[in-house]
Amino acid sequence: MIIKNGTIMNPATQTIISGDILIEDDKIIKIAKSITPSESEEVIDASGLVIAPGLIDTHIHFRDPGFTYKEDIHTGSLSAAHGGVTTVICMANTSPTVDNVPVLEDILQRAKAEDIRIYQAASISHSLKGETLTDMKALKEAGACGFTDDGIPLKNAAFCYKAMEEAASLNVPISLHEEDPAFITNNGINHGDVSEKLGVYGSPSIAEESLVARDCMLALRSGADVVIQHISSGRSVELIRMFKAQGAKLHAEATPHHFTLTDEALLEHGTLAKMNPPLRTEADRLAIIEGLKDGTIDLIATDHAPHSAEEKAKPLTEAPSGIIGLETSLSLGITSLVRPGHLTMMELLEKMTINPAKLYHLPYGTIEEGAAADFVLFNPDETWIPTEYASKSSNSPFTGKELYGKIKYTICRGKIVYQD
Structure with missing residues (x-):
């Protein structure tokens, strides 16, 4: 295969040719x-892409195993390919939990049949109870790329520190869901002016x-690579910035919904704008963008x-939190960060390719001779409107919204896995 006439952007080397x-x-x-090209070679014309x-x-x-009516490995892989995503890291809060080697090996074995690269994190604690550490060494040897109890916070600081020390000794990231339930009455909804309009006490x-x-303090002391997941608060950004300056090996995730929307979206989209941690204020959204700009995030x-649609149709305080995002993430980055001038295209791609590859010690995220043939080809100036999804689910507040950045091809392992 030859890809011809494209603008090749490689964040690993900061080059455009x-x-x-x-x-x-x-x-x-x-x-x-x-x-x-020779006569036998497939040619993709990437002019303008x-x-x-x-x-x-x-x-x-x-959601696999245990909740496959929402998604499964195959439909999730299709959804990723539609969004230009060639490598994913799955969370461990399945049923059964990924807290033992047989469950981990089953997922990884089934994942081999898919067109994208699927990695699996294992849980930090047995049954996500935050009480007993899993056998992290055995899980890493069996293929776990990192550890997380995502969806549930580690409330015991000493336990969290012990887990960080173990992750540091194994040289793998540990990712943390930061929401103390003691402060929360109704999760998924920011406590503020909007929640008061809705008549609920949310999550401050x-x-x-x-x-x-x-956990910034524990990260500094442990030396572990600690990921602060789905950051939603401007003050959290400030804390991470401060502790990174002191030498903590902190990494922060920003989701497209947290840098695009505020809690005002609840008034328009209802449960489709409910997630943990919740959408917060415009000041928080702008602070997250500043964190992306200066490298804190x-x-x-x-x-x-x-x-499922049935679950999201429940009343606001009863519906589950969360939205799909694989098929719109690049476009939301272009629409909300690149076009307004907050990030360059190179800076956006860096946070979606080479930075995650380095953190998880993956040999991907770069375009150079000898590297893996994993690509996304897209037109940053072409608009599109998400209406249907390859995912089994459609719980997104971005359905029907015009977005910039149309994906034309996704190529993984040298094979076209999505074509517009």
Whole structure:
């Protein structure tokens, strides 16, 4: 296969060139200004398109095993491919929980049949109870790429510190869901002016900030690579900035919904704008953007969280939290960050490719000779409107919204896995 006439953007080397890419099997063989194809080679004309490394999403839920009416490994993989995502890291809060080697090995074995690269994080604690550490060494040896009890916070600070020490010794990231339930009456809804209009007491930002402050300190002391997941509060951004300056190996995720929307979206979209942690104020949204601009936040991840239409149709305080995000993440980055001038296209791609690859020690996220042939080809100036999804679920507040950045091809292992 030869990809011709594209604008090749490689965040790993911070380079932009116009040219062609020759692919054989699953590797990049040659990058040059012009490559003449043989008669047997498939040619993709990428004129007017950006060629970027396949996106890497460090925070997704495929709901498999246990909740496959919402999503499964196969439909999740299709959804990722539609969004230009060639590598995903699945969370461990399945049923059964990924807290033992047999469950982990079953998922990884079934994942081999899919067209994208699927990695699996294991849980920090048995049954997500925050009481007993899993056998992290055995799980890493069996293929776990990191550890997280995502969806549930680690309330015991000493236990959290012990888990960080173990993760540090294994040289893998540990990812933390930062919401102290003691502060929360109704989760998924920011406590503020909007929640008062809705007549509910929601989740105040202190629920996140208090655990972020604690875990920044523990990260500094433990030396672990600690990921603060789906950051929603401006004060949390400030805390991470401060502790990174002191040498803590902190990494922060921003989701497209947290840098695009505020809690006002609840008034328009109802349960489709309900997620944990919740959408917060415009000041918080702008602080997250500042964190993305100065590198305090180094990852953009979707927290792709499928739910059925029946579940999301329940009253606001009863419906589950979360939205799907794999198919709109790049477009939301272009629409909400690049076009307004907050980030360059290179800076956006850096947070969606090479930064996650480095954190998880993955040999992807770059375009160079000898590297994996994983790409997303897109037109940053073309608009589209999401109406239907490859995911089993459609719980998104972005349905029907005009977005910039139309994905034309997703290529993984040298194979076209999505074509517009």
